[in-house]
Amino acid sequence: MSVKDIVFVTGNANKLKEVKMILSSESSKFNLINEPLDLEEIQDIDLESIAMAKCKQAANILGPNTPVFVEDTALVFDEFNGLPGAYIKWFVKSMGLAKIVKMLDSFENKSAKAITTIAFADGKGGFHIFQGITEGKIVDSRGPTTFGWDSIFEPNEASGKTYAEMEKVDKNEISQRGRAFAKLKGFLATEFN
Numbered sequence: 210m211s212v213k214d215i216v217f218v219t220g221n222a223n224k225l226k227e228v229k230m231i232l233s234s235e236s237s238k239f240n241l242i243n244e245p246l247d248l249e250e251i252q253d254i255d256l257e258s259i260a261m262a263k264c265k266q267a268a269n270i271l272g273p274n275t276p277v278f279v280e281d282t283a284l285v286f287d288e289f290n291g292l293p294g295a296y297i298k299w300f301v302k303s304m305g306l307a308k309i310v311k312m313l314d315s316f317e318n319k320s321a322k323a324i325t326t327i328a329f330a331d332g333k334g335g336f337h338i339f340q341g342i343t344e345g346k347i348v349d350s351r352g353p354t355t356f357g358w359d360s361i362f363e364p365n366e367a368s369g370k371t372y373a374e375m376e377k378v379d380k381n382e383i384s385q386r387g388r389a390f391a392k393l394k395g396f397l398a399t400e401f402n
């Protein structure tokens with residue numbers, strides 16, 4: 210069996226670490242290569258469009274024969290009909306976590322969804338989308354603040370822990386990223402050779 214190279218374009222070291230862990234069982238089937246390109250992200254509320262535009266840009270840079278995927282991760286507040294969504298990165302950078310939590314102070318509904326959307330260019334002209342969703346709520350920051358908004362997102366399935374308080378393997382088990390990559394894994398196993 211030949212082992213193919215597949216490129217993951219991301220400039221986010223925390224993401225890369227999780228993705229490597231999630232895909233480690235597949236490491237005998239393909240080589241994961243990171244290209245830390247800083248791709249432009251279009252303005253859109255539609256997460257599939259954002260990931261697809263990112264992927265097309267990556268494919269343009271790397272060439273049409275290179276299998277490549279990107280992912281875009283959003284944090285969606287139900288009370289805000291989908292926002293901050295893909296813009297969460299800039300909220301975290303500019304306002305900080307405490308003020309993001311405060312935005313929901315006057316609302317009873319603290320429900321949120323973490324959504325990872327993967328766009329994969331198969332190197333033969335095909336583009337494929339995979340999405341994973343984890344439901345939870347926004348809480349006061351608990352745990353290490355080393356990765357994005359991990360410390361203010363408490364998934365419903367994690368018995369009261371924030372992502373930041375969970376072991377990585379446990380997070381990957383229920384996370385939006387774990388779920389999206391489980392779908393990509395399934396696709397690579399059956400449709401990609």
Ligand SMILES: O=c1[nH]c(=O)c2ncn([C@@H]3O[C@H](COP(=O)(O)OP(=O)(O)OP(=O)(O)O)[C@@H](O)[C@H]3O)c2[nH]1
Nearest residue numbers: 218219220221280281282297298356357358359360
């Ligand atoms: O607490 C977190 N738990 C996660 O599981 C998670 N996944 C992503 N993020 C953050 O959410 C924004 C996504 O933006 P994003 O998808 O455009 O990523 P990015 O720009 O950092 O990298 P990339 O676009 O080069 O891949 C960025 O601020 C990421 O740090 C997370 N935070």
Ligand SMILES: [Mg+2]
Nearest residue numbers: 248250281298
């Ligand atoms: Mg980005």
